[in-house]
Amino acid sequence: MKGRDWKEYDELNVNMGPQHPSTHGVLRLLLKTDGEIVKEAIPHIGYLHRSIEKIAEKISYTQFIPYTDRLDYLAAMNNNLAYTLTVEKLMGIEVPERAQYIRVIMAELNRIASHLVAIGTFGLDLGVVTPFFYAFREREYILDLFEMCCGARLTYNYMRIGGVANDLPPGFMDRLKDFLDYFVPRVEEYNQLMSFNKIFIERTAGIGVLPADVAKNYGVTGPNLRGSGVKWDLRKNLPYCIYPRFEFNIPVGTGMVGKVGDSWDRYWVRVQEMLESVKIIRQAMEQIPGGDIRAKLPRLIKPPVGEVFFRAENPRGELGFYIISDGSPSPYRLKIRAPSFCNLSVFEEISRDWMIADLVAILGSLDIVLGEIDR
Amino acid sequence: MKYLRDIFEGIWTAIVGLGITMKYLFTPSVTVQYPDERIAVSPNFRGRFHLKLDKCTGCQACARACPVDCILIETKRGEDKKLKILKFDIDVTKCMFCGLCVEACPVASLEMGQEYELSCYSRKDMIYSLDKEYLEKESEKVATKGELPPSGEVT
Amino acid sequence: MQAIFEILKSIYPLRHLSEILLLLLSMVIFSAIILGIIAILVMFFVWWERKVAGHIQSRLGPMRVGGWHGWAQSIADGIKLLLKEDIIPANADRMLFKMAPYIVFASSFAAFATIPMTRSLIGADLNIGIFYILAITSLIVIGILMAGWSSSNKWSLYGAMRSAAQIVSYEVPIGLSILVPVMAAGSLSIKDIAEAQSGGIFSWYIFRSPFLFISFFTYYIAAIAEVNRTPFDLPEAESELVAGFHTEYSGMRFAMFFLAEYANMFLVGSIATLLFLGGWNGILPRPMLPEFVNFILKSLFLVFVMIWLRWTLPRLRVDQLMYVCWKVLVPISFFCLIGHGVWMVFMGEA
Secondary structure, three states: OOOOOHHHHHOEEEEEOOOOOOOOOOOEEEEEEEOOEEEEEEEEOOOOOOOHHHHHOOOOOHHHHHHHHOOOOOOHHHHHHHHHHHHHHHHOOOOOHHHHHHHHHHHHHHHHHHHHHHHHHHHHHOOOOHHHHHHHHHHHHHHHHHHHHHOOOOOOOOEEOOEEOOOOOOOHHHHHHHHHHHHHHHHHHHHHHHHOOHHHHHHHOOOOOOOHHHHHHHOOOOHHHHHOOOOOOHHHHOOOOOHHHOOOOOOOOOOOOOOOOOHHHHHHHHHHHHHHHHHHHHHHHHHOOOOOOEOOOOOOOOOOOEEEEEEEEEOOEEEEEEEEEOOOOOOOEEEEEOHHHHHHHOHHHHOOOEEHHHHHHHHHHHOOOHHHHHO | OHHHHHHHHHHHHHHHHHHHHHHHHOOOOOOOOOOOOOOOOOOOOOOOEEEOOOOOOOOOHHHHHOOOOOEEEEEEEOOOOOEEEEEEEEEOOOOOOOOHHHHHOOOOOEEEOOOOOOOOOOHHHHEEEHHHHHHHHHHHHHHOOOOOOOOOOOO | OHHHHHHHHHOHHHHHOOHHHHHHHHHHHHHHHHHHHHHHHHHHHHHHHHHHHHHHOOOOOOOOOOOHHHOOHHHHHHHHHHHOOOOOOOOOOHHHHHHHHHHHHHHHHHHHHHOOOOOOOOOOOOOOHHHHHHHHHOOHHHHHHHHHHHOOOHHHHHHHHHHHHHHHHHHHHHHHHHHHHHHHHOOOOHHHHHHOOOOOHHHOHHHOOHHHHHHHHHHHHHHHHHOOOOOOOHHHOHHHHOOHHHOOOOHHHHHHHHHHHHHHHHHHHHHHHHHHOOOOOOOOOOOOOOHHHHHHHHHHHHHHHHHHHHOOOOOOOHHHHHHHHHHHHHHHHHHHHHHHHHHHHHHOOO
């Protein structure tokens, strides 16, 4: 047949996305399939590019904070935190104690909210719709808490360089406590509905195994790395903020129902991390002191000439900011190391020779956010 | 043996899951019927802008703080050496409701209210002339002798 | 249908028409009645499914159309679908594309001809009624294949191929599980099978022997797969294949698929009711409720369980689906078939 290999006719190229229910945004996967089996899945990105890094060079340091909300829009507080910590490291600012605690509470709350979306959509990918709604119901309580503090429900813009925007409003602590008491039993329900459901285990255990060395080579971080059994969490290993003051565990994948590093392990690490975050918040609520919420800083922030790199543990992995300052009010260059970008890069490696249905499960377990990949 | 255990596990975990969904079938739902009922937003919600024109000094601090340059202020030096505001427009098609302008205002004249239903039929309506709005409201207040409900009330 | 024929015959002006014409007329009237019942039930199922799903998920479901809990929602949806533009993809095989929804709907509707909703409300009491139903519902797969192929969409084709494999495989456990009550009653006529279960809850076949009890569940699970419901909804797996074989359909053609899906649910519920749950016979030996109400209540309960399962369980994968069919359901139903034969011999029922 015109000198073409028979194999070429055997394969069917299918575009999965950019408009597809389970690509979690505008991601396009080019699939080479043989029946149900996917020989190769190549991610194509860039549909959500907004040139955030370039915009940063035109605006002041404070003005960039709302843009960080729009990187990983499910964990805006953590993005705020990572960025402000970077600038503070560059300028050598000491942040007041109370602000430190507020920051940790917010970051951990947002971690819970983000993981709730992650496990909810993971369930949705596997065809179980109900936990998704339960997860969003719980997340709504967290968003209410955020709204009390900063007035927004998704793009918070709450952290400031040298502190936070507002003090905690009256009644916040009570509502937070109520939420935590309400939330912990709900996790058990997710476990019964999803984690230990036989069909769910069959669909995820042993699927998309990500070995630890491959994960390290690709720069995979966050729950995906820990799901492969690597105990690496910046909150413990390279502590920032006041994390050393709290006691919490780092859950890692153990291959409880399948192999170490499979989709179920990545999912299970997230479920456990939510409970660890609850622990951190409980401790922070006890220890939080009074006092200032913002360091005394000039209105226009002009860092000294120099460069800085800082990374923080986001729900999806290590979010790093690299800033070169030329002493002017806006950065000379700002580079973002987005965790989802690195996590997605390993997808091609681990998605070979699985079925289409597994592909959806693997992508869901990697938990990517396209806002951060394309920036 | 594993075969039988798998079947048993499959059935048992399905029954456990069915129990949970059945429990929620008979618990009251958490959602509200939106246009009929509303959940009140928090007092410091970042919604529609309001300007207290009498307080505003025309210092342009908000316009400078804005990351997207959506505030346009035109002023004229009046006879009493004070700045008179000719124009105070916020283009909400650009605005991302970050609230940096409100934070920057030294006299707390720019505020964000609690209205969140900001959709409209034309792009012209998305440019809020806050100074004119304020003047209109003032004149209405004079007409109704201050019996107007306070702005930003959410029912 | 016989009754309608007799009534028509007794009406004066019609008496002079030929028998054939009267027979045809009574057929049309009967199918209109059944179509009416099915259409109303489907409307109800669509609304019910959305309400149940809503409340399971801590939501309310449709609330606005029609006043009380949005009861008119499916009517509004139906009107919307009727008025929508009918889009046929440019590269579609137009004839097959147009035909597919009708085949799917017609074959699921035709199956109701031999379903006795009461002792007398039955289209045709064939002596091979259950066999006819098995045969006619197998036609659905042809419609689905046509829809998937003619859409000229790769995802639709995937859905259609999955559906073909799934439905053809699951016919086997369905057939085997149906054979058990057939064996117990000694007849292929659904009416006879249901008739044999009269006299209280303990004469229902499901409680007659352990093998009948198990084969009720194998039938029910296999039938859920047959009508493509979660956890076996692979042909339309939303998160994988967008919407499977009906991705490209819109408007009334889509409504046909939708109607067929819910009609099939009811069909499965009613067959399970007739073969295992005593059909129109009540719980007590003495008749308490009208036959039709008994039948509908039991079928509705089975449909509710399907809805309930859908909003609880994840979806299986293709190979797991086949595993469940060939390695779990088929051996178990074979076991039940033989077991019940032995049981009948020893209990002296044969």
